[in-house]
Amino acid sequence: MAESVHLNRRGVLFVLSSPSGAGKTTISRMMLEADKDIALSISATTRPPRPGEVDGVHYHFVDTETFKKMAADGEFLEWAHVFGHRYGTPRARVDELLEAGKDVLFDIDWQGAQQLYQEAGPDVVRVFVLPPTMEELERRLRSRNTDSDEVIAARMERAANEISHWDGYDYVLINDHVEGCFDEVRAILRAERLKRRRQIGLIGFARDLIRAVPDADKKL
Ligand SMILES: Nc1nc2c(ncn2[C@@H]2O[C@H](COP(=O)(O)OP(=O)(O)O)[C@@H](O)[C@H]2O)c(=O)[nH]1
Ligand SMILES: Nc1ncnc2c1ncn2[C@@H]1O[C@H](COP(=O)(O)OP(=O)(O)O)[C@@H](O)[C@H]1O
Structure with missing residues (x-):
């Protein structure tokens, strides 16, 4: 039987953004659970932890x-x-993950997506998640039971601003049914991993295939 072929590839910097409450944390968690080749960039923040959030994990x-x-x-x-x-996104963990051959998942806002794109352009894939309606967005924020009325009102106000940056993203999804949205996110990652420019050694591999046919390159 022929040996299986394995080419290394450049890691994907996979950004998920959304207005607060649209579901990016839920989708990120599903993704990390389902796919061992992607790991979360753990941000530093000055905001206090919510119940259930663990320092160094979330x-x-x-x-x-x-x-x-x-x-x-x-x-x-x-x-x-x-x-x-x-x-903020600590640089060291991202470098370590890429070095270890992992893709990196970023739960960051549009400002972060923009800055990351400036730093790492072609390695970055930007996905924006929209809620189906603003009423549903508010319902989800309330159902989370983590924020006061005042904080929820501020998040709703900011949601409009966040949504206005939708066109700075490569993909825009509507998180109506979470399973469906999760499938779409996985499909994007799967396809992005296969992009030609991420495959290291593809040029040599294709050249060797051509050279294996006697005199083939003379006819090209
Ligand atoms: N630019 C940037 N944004 C971040 C970072 N970490 C989290 N965010 C964003 O900050 C916003 C608030 O996050 P959080 O307080 O966890 O509330 P959430 O909106 O319910 O996820 C979200 O839009 C996150 O995507 C980061 O390291 N950099
Ligand atoms: N498609 C969906 N349908 C209904 N509820 C959802 C859906 N996606 C997420 N939620 C719920 O909405 C709330 C906000 O989701 P979360 O992932 O914390 O949002 P974000 O990280 O974008 O702020 C959570 O309680 C979550 O369980």
């Missing part, structure tokens, strides 16, 4: 001074102000 929860120092020391690939708090 976020690195840091105080403002620590965050500022990390930013000044160049530890972030990107960072931004969101809802009155600072959020």
Whole structure:
């Protein structure tokens, strides 16, 4: 039997953004569960943890001074102000994951998506998740039971702004039924992994196939 062929490939930097409550955390968790070749970039944030959130798993929860120092020391690939708090992507983990041959999943806002794209252009895939309606978005924010009325009102206000950046993304999905949306996200990742430019050694591989046919290259 012929040996199976394996080409290495460049890692995908897979960004999921959405207005708060549209479902990106839910989809991210499903994705990480289903696919061992992608791992989460764990952001640092100055916002306090929600019930059930674990330091170092969902976020690195840091105080403002620590965050500022990390930013000044160049530890972030990107960072931004969101809802009155600072959020940033530590560079070291992303480098480590890529080095280990993993794809990296980013749950970051449009500002982060933009900065990451400026840093790593062709390696970045940007997916934006929309809610089916604004009423449903508010219902989901309430059903999460984690935020006060005031915080929910602020998130709804910001949602309109976040949505206005939809056209800065490569793919835009509507999270009506979560399973359907999750399938679409997986299909995007699967196809992006197969992109020609990510396959390392493809040029040599194709050349060797052609050369294996005597005199074939003379006729091309
Ligand atoms: N730019 C940037 N945005 C982030 C980062 N981490 C989280 N965010 C975004 O900050 C926003 C608020 O996140 P969070 O407080 O967890 O609430 P959520 O909207 O319910 O997920 C979301 O839009 C996240 O995608 C980061 O490292 N950089
Ligand atoms: N397609 C969906 N239908 C109904 N509820 C959903 C759907 N997707 C997510 N949810 C629920 O909506 C709430 C907000 O989702 P979450 O993933 O935390 O959003 P985000 O990370 O975008 O703020 C959660 O309670 C989640 O279980």
